[in-house]
Every structure is written in C-alpha cells, then in structure tokens.
Amino acid sequence: MNALVTNGDAAVQAGVGGPSLGEAEFAFLREFVLQQCGISLGDHKRQLVQGRLLRRLRALNLPGFAAYCDLLRRDPDAELGELASCISTNVTSFFREMHHYDMLVADLLPRWLEDKKKNGGRLRIWSAGCSTGEEPYALAMVLAEAIERTGSTVDAKILATDLSPQALEAARKGVYPVDRLGGVDDARRRRWFMRGEGAYDGYAQVHPRLRELVTIQPLNLLHEWPMQGKFDAIFCRNVVIYFDKPTKQRLFARYAGMLESRGYLFLGHSESMYGLSDDFDLIGRTVYRKRT
Template identity: 70%
Template structure:
C-alpha cells in the first residue's frame, strides 16, 4: 500500500456534510480492523474532508448513510475507503540501496543456486501502490535473468488494497517526470515514449508486464498464496500499524520465506523488539533466521 494519511489539506470538504463523533468513532474502529491504520482523534477533520468526496461519488446525503454502507457491505467499499484516507507515496527505485543489494548480491546467488531448468523464483511487492516498486524490481530481475542465461520461472507478485493504485499499476503508464529515479539507459530500454496525444507519457515495456502479476490484497485478511517467496518487499506500510498488527504481519511474512530469505522494509521502519524470526543484515533489510 505504501500509504500515509494525507496531511495536505485537513480542512478540505468542511462545507459539506458534518462527520459526527459517533460516525467518526465507527470509522476509526472500521479502518483499524480492516486496514490496520490507527486514526487518532486529531484526524477527525481530515477524515471528514477526504470522505466527503466519497459521499458525493456515491450520492449519499450524510456520513451516517456511508457508515451504514460499510456495515452492510464492507468489502464493496473497503478499497475505496483506504484510497480516500491515504495517499500513495512511491517512486521508481525509491531507496535505491535495496535494489542494488538485490541486483549485485542476491539475484546472482539465487540464480546460480537454481541450476535445474525451470526452477522458480518469486518476489512479492506487498503494498505495490501505483506500480513503481514492482516495475523497478522487474527491471532488475529481467537484467539478472539475461546475464545468467538460464531458464528460470521468475515472477513478481504485486499487491495492494487500493483500487485506484492497482488500476494505475495495471495501466503501467507514467508521466515522464516520474522517471527521475530511472537511469537514462533503463529509460531507453524499459519504457516506450508516447507521441502525439500521449506525448509526455511513458509506458513500461511489455517484458516487465510479463514478469509482474498485479492483484488486490488486504494484508490483514487471508492470503491466497502459499509461497515460498525468495524475497518480500513491504516498504513504508507497517509504519502506520500498531505494534500487535506489526508483530502478526512479520510472523505471517516469516511463514512465506525460507531460512535466509530477505524482507525489505521502508527507511523509517524497524523490527526492533517486534520479531525474533528475523535478523538485520543491511539498511532496513532483514533475513529470516534459521528455526
């Protein structure tokens, strides 16, 4: 999800319907239970402003009607609610040291170990936002596969809760200025530049799409995949969870990783005091310990 609560305009939407204390408390509980995000009392006006847009989109007259929709059909609106109260912050090759470690140390070793033709390699981008992270991973993976010259069944799973973020990731089209973190060589190789009415846009190369599967997933709910994954990226997501939620999530991640496999967190996230199943091996890079 790579989501942060929006601080840019906390007074937005105050001229519309008023979010009463009872409805706000219901929304706080609902968002925490279903999304893992703890909303403080100070977020009252912010939530009112952000969700006023959803009321207009749904044709609802007040927040009571919106809360009733969540009570009766929670899954229908969950993704839109998550999108409304959060802002997806991401970039190509964000925290570049993670991708350097993957390209220079981990992928060469893994591909050498997968000697049998058709061996599988799986990386999970958990909280993929609008696709910049998984497509960055796909570039690194595609280049590593070319260097190794071996037939490996390699795929990246990219998941998020936000329908808007997933739609952008599926589309794979970005303003050229969003490619600032991509080297000139990779821009030429992995992006198709738009012309005419599409000038100023760039589309990811079809080969990157072939390596990437994008799907909706709530990290707090059941996971359909069984693993194992060779690596998991879950960056700038858990910082907004409370301690018990983080502990449960780290334990679940450990269940999908073999011993020695890495879990990548965001620059301001840490497992300190939260899990004894991982050990720190680099800048916000953790490795699953042996049992």
C-alpha cells in the same frame, strides 16, 4: 506504499461544502479502519478524514456519513478498497531506497538464479503494498537484466499487491508521466520504457517484458492470503509504519511463514522490526533475513 493523510493537506483540511463527520461516525470509522486495515487514526485526523470521504459520499450519492457507515456495515468488503484509497496517499517512486536494488543486483539475484538453476525451483518476489506500480516494475527491471546477463531460464516472477483499487488500476496500466521517471537512469529509460506520442506525449509505458514478469492482484494484508508457494524476498516498504504494534507483530510472523528458508524482508527507511519479531536478523539498512 501508502501513507496516511497528513496535516499538510490544506485543501482537504478545509472540508468545505458538505455534511460533517460526527463523533459517533468517526468512532465507527476509526474502529473499522483499525480492524480492517491495521491503521490507527488519531483524534486530530477527524477533519482530514471528513474532507477525504466527502468525495466518496458524492460519488455514491449518499446524504451523510451515517449512511456511509451503514454501507460499510452492510458490505464491508465491497467498499474497503475505496475507503483505504480515500484515507491514504500513495507515495512511491522508481528505485526508491536504491541500496535495496543494489543488493539485489550485486548479490541476491545472481545467487538465487544460480541456485534455482542447480537445484530446481522458481524465483518469487512479493511487492506487498505496491501502490501505483513503480516498485514492482523497478524490481522487474533488475530481475530482467539479471536474467539476460546469466542467460537463465528459471521461472521467475514478481507478485504485486495492494488494497487500493485506484492504485492497482494505475499499476496495471503501467503508464507514467515522464517526470515520474526521475529515479530511472537513461539506459534503463531507453531499454524499459516506450515514449508516448500524440495524446500520450509526456507519458511513458513500461516495456511488455516487465509486464510479463509482474502479476498485479488486490490483497488486504490483514485478511487471508491466497498464495500457496513461498517467496525468496518480500518488499513491504513504507506500509507498516502506520500499523499498531500487535498488527505489526502478526504481519511479520505471517511474512516469516511465507518466506523461503533464509529469505529476505525489505522494510522502508523509517521502519524497524526491533522488538517485534524473533524470526529475522537485521543484515543491512532495513534489510532482514529469516533465521531458518
């Protein structure tokens, strides 16, 4: 759920007090980010990237962007997550695009749980680009509720992955300011969150039951995927919008390979698979079903 840095980041645009990002360094960073993250940085993003990466230079005690580029050349995997965190902004919320959750509650989860009970097997959902955890924990809420309603004993879990170390750390903690719970109704707040006290006043932590259902792991969508089993649904919302066309095509083909027959792929409200894949049918608002 990462969004590229935007022109509205005035503080970053200023980029005051630090080395400048030269043309050669920016050209390297653009190519590096494109190859490693699938994100295309336009010429107009140079000042913004400079402002964001200045913080990283200070943290690493590096003298300039040339030294940072050398670091990426020497050990790209070690720094890739931090770089992705610097040039992206995690934009997410609980129950964002509620129609997706409505479909899960009304149709998909009851059907999947019944099918798994009859035929065996496990239920798996993947939140690809989970950001700070709001999406997988919202999925866990509706999954836990469906399990409670049906009395199911099916092995059901949610995998949550992201490239950003900071986002993953926040997701693992599962602690959020109360004002971030705007998408959660009162009944779910009472059922699935524990209010903080003392130093944690104004914060809420997700219920241990939700944490049991969610496994959080680092993953670069453009690199190798270690998962062996297939998924009933993949949520990849507001992630591919910044990828170039070839990257999207490769990613959708890989998703098709990771989905069960007739499995579901959920995209963000401004994303589309039109002209990018023949493996899926559009069956709802940014909801796609694998054809076979």
